[in-house]
Amino acid sequence: MSQPTIRLLTAQNGTEYQRLRLESLQVNPEAFLSSYDTESKLHDSAFVDHLDWAYHPPAYGYFGIFIEEQLVGYLQASKNYLEKQDHIASLHNLYISKAHRHQGLASQLIEHVTQLLREKAGVERVFLSCTAKNQVAYKLYRKHGFHRIGVKARAIKWNDQYDDEVEMVKLLVMGP
Numbered sequence: 001m002s003q004p005t006i007r008l009l010t011a012q013n014g015t016e017y018q019r020l021r022l023e024s025l026q027v028n029p030e031a032f033l034s035s036y037d038t039e040s041k042l043h044d045s046a047f048v049d050h051l052d053w054a055y056h057p058p059a060y061g062y063f064g065i066f067i068e069e070q071l072v073g074y075l076q077a078s079k080n081y082l083e084k085q086d087h088i089a090s091l092h093n094l095y096i097s098k099a100h101r102h103q104g105l106a107s108q109l110i111e112h113v114t115q116l117l118r119e120k121a122g123v124e125r126v127f128l129s130c131t132a133k134n135q136v137a138y139k140l141y142r143k144h145g146f147h148r149i150g151v152k153a154r155a156i157k158w159n160d161q162y163d164d165e166v167e168m169v170k171l172l173v174m175g176p
């Protein structure tokens with residue numbers, strides 16, 4: 001099997017991103033704050049615009065992972081535009097298509113993106129959050145050097161069930 005490749009998604013990837021995004025909301029609705037009900041009603045152009053809005057090379061936007069030119073997963077890195085928070089960034093919306101899990105693809109995405117953030121954007125700290133029930137993602141982030149810094153208790157309510165939002169950080173630069 002050919003090696004996966006990682007690159008920033010552009011507006012040209014709108015259709016395949018839309019397919020995978022809607023798949024993620026159907027396959028793992030518990031993992032995301034948005035829902036299939038909401039996003040399946042959006043116009044196709046909303047997905048194109050979203051990728052375009054996020055696209056700020058070299059280190060920010062949706063990083064797609066491709067196998068034989070097929071998009072099988074992505075991870076969003078977003079910039080903080082406030083002047084005093086230029087040294088921090090956040091990760092969102094990590095998803096690997098079900099058929100391609102447990103092959104280290106999410107790990108490759110996380111390592112690739114955090115390295116770019118450190119080397120090309122001078123980022124010192126990367127933040128993310130995941131739902132408390134999502135132990136697979138939590139363990140994955142722990143394995144990649146993120147640690148838990150707080151919990152927004154019952155910040156999620158879906159189908160009358162509560163979940164907590166766990167806040168995590170990875171330090172890219174060791175400081176005093």
Ligand SMILES: CC(C)(COP(=O)(O)OP(=O)(O)OC[C@H]1O[C@@H](n2cnc3c(N)ncnc32)[C@H](O)[C@@H]1OP(=O)(O)O)[C@@H](O)C(=O)NCCC(=O)NCCS
Nearest residue numbers: 028031094095096101102103104105106107130137139140
């Ligand atoms: C969480 C998620 C992104 C992980 O993707 P993945 O590509 O399967 O992750 P990886 O393969 O890099 O690592 C996951 C596990 O597979 C294991 N793994 C990696 N390579 C492997 C291989 N070749 N064979 C078997 N297992 C392997 C890893 O060790 C890890 O297991 P562990 O955490 O129990 O030790 C994926 O399950 C997913 O998309 N879930 C739904 C959406 C979601 O939860 N997103 C996160 C929102 S916060």
